[in-house]
Amino acid sequence: MGNDDCLFCKIVAGEIPATIVRETPRTLAFRDIAPKAPVHILVIPKEHFGDVVTLAEADPEVTAEVMGTAAVVAEYEGLAADGFRLIFNTGPNGGQEVPHAHAHLLGGAPLGPMLS
Ligand code: 5GP
């Protein structure tokens, strides 16, 4: 099921350590190794999908579970009141570096307008 060369599949398999903040049957949330905000958490499907488009087309239920995990983690991390940002970088123009679908959950400070 995992992709042997994929960094995030290795995190799912426990072969690379990560600070896990929440696990559900089909999703995992863990802290980004190089945080770009006071709170920066990645939410992924445990199964390998190359990007969010592939994920959404292949498995709407897991897509919803990723969104649900992100929402619960945002609450637990105290981000719900002041807000946060949820991003799926996709493909080269989107700046995606790890080819396993993932949502970035960013918050804990004003992040400013994204496009400026
Ligand atoms: P992308 O650019 O693909 O949207 O984001 C990939 C993210 O994965 C980056 O924010 C990067 O800091 C994070 N990252 C890369 N390698 C590791 C790692 O080994 N562990 C963790 N926890 N995050 C990583």
Ligand code: ZN
């Ligand atoms: Zn993978």
